Amino acid sequence: MKNLLRENGQSLDEIVFQNRNKNYGAYALRREEGSMLGKAMFFGISIFVVLGITPLIIAGMDTTVANTPEGSGPLWVPVPEVVVPEKVIPAAAKPVETSVQTYNTSVVVPKREAVESPAAEIDRTQAVPGLQDTPGNPPVTQYSPPAVVPGNSVVPAQTAPPVADPNAIPVRVDVMADFQGGIQAFRKKVIQNFNGDAYVGSGEKISAVVTFVVEKDGTISAVKASGKDPEFNREAEKAVVSAKGKWKPAVLDGQKVRSHFRIPITMQFE
Template sequence: MAETTAKATLDDIVFANRNKAYGAYTLRKDYPRTVARALLIGAVIFTLATLSPTIINALSSDNADEQAMVEVDLMKLPPPPIDPNEPPPPPPPPVELPKVNTVKFLPPEVKPDEEVPEETPPPAVEELKEAVAAEKTQEGDPNAEEVIVAPEETAGPTKVEVAVEAPAPKEDEVFTVVEQQPEFTGGMAALSSYLSKNLRYPAAAQRANVSGRVFVSFVVNTDGSIQDVQVLKGLGFGTDEEATRVVKAMPKWKPGKQSGRPVRVKYNLPINFQLE
């Protein structure tokens, strides 16, 4: 009985005379093995997490080595640089064309009687079947092909440039894009100065704290006068009417030109209303 008591564990003592099948006894009995297993799994996971960067770098270096091995087409490589100290290569030898059989036959030429040489009979038709008429008689390669060069006098007519004058623009036509755009007298700086001096901020827009741009469209006539003033995009509160008034009161512009002639041009102008 004493030996049996010595072998009894703390769990047996705690659960003496109690219901061991309830579950608590089994949990306390298996606790050491569960803790050991959890420590082992945690150690393995920690080791893998610590060594994962090394493993990833090793795998990526292997892939980089595999990707570095790329086939190179030697035919597409650029030529080696030319050394300026090396002499240039010699030119290729001239190609000698095979000679053809020729028979001396000069074209007739008008000369005084004293300078007329002895009459040379023209070549026979049989001779011209196997030879070509030329300035002298020579033997050539029978396999050579005859090359006939057309004289310069028989060359075709050359191209002649014909200047086509652009049609004159109509007087009532309104252009949107021209070679020379209309311009306010004095340039954009003078236009900005004119707007800053003559533009009045409407009281309704000031009370409503309205600011922004009003886009106005108008036509600059051939004499520089302003016509057909329209508001493309407005802000309201009196700003549209003020922008229209200022544009209509502008002095004459420099008219736009097309083909060197003044034409009517439609012009878009943004007018800025900004509270200070």
């Protein structure tokens, strides 16, 4: 049948795809199936050959481990023993023996037919009470005469002790200054006198530290506020100055003295 078709000049593919679209793809696949099958068979056989030969090649490789010559291993170096020197304890200094002369202060009981021996004369201003003299060298008293400067000597004038400044502010006091009624009462007066109309509705929280001097008579002076907002500082100073009331001054050595005082002020505006 195939020979018959060849003789007619038409193959089976030509007959099947007669009057059809040969550009669709199936016609080209049928025409190239022979070469595609040949290539696939060639690659398949090549893969099987490689898989079969690989173990033989690995087995034939030289896997002999080289012999390691002796003496090529790690070298151990002996560490010399460290000898810790013994701590030498210094010998205690031997006190120098000083010759001390003594005189006998015991009461002598009279004995029958006792032989009176003359007592040795001892300078009691240079001896201490005792029964036996202590051997050694007598103490040496060193005397250095005052140096005399020739010429007219000038005697320095006697200076009077410095008089303490009554207006000085000491760093340390025995009793700190306090507001009559307590510091909380003073804070309440400051808050009542503070004018915060410029900050109403801002929602800010502003702080400042006010320092001042409490005088001996209970008044305050040198009021100074330090903070980030200058306007808030001025209002804080006005509030502290306008707070009515007396202060108990600080006390040092029983005397009223001037003293520094500081109070922090923080306000939260709604």
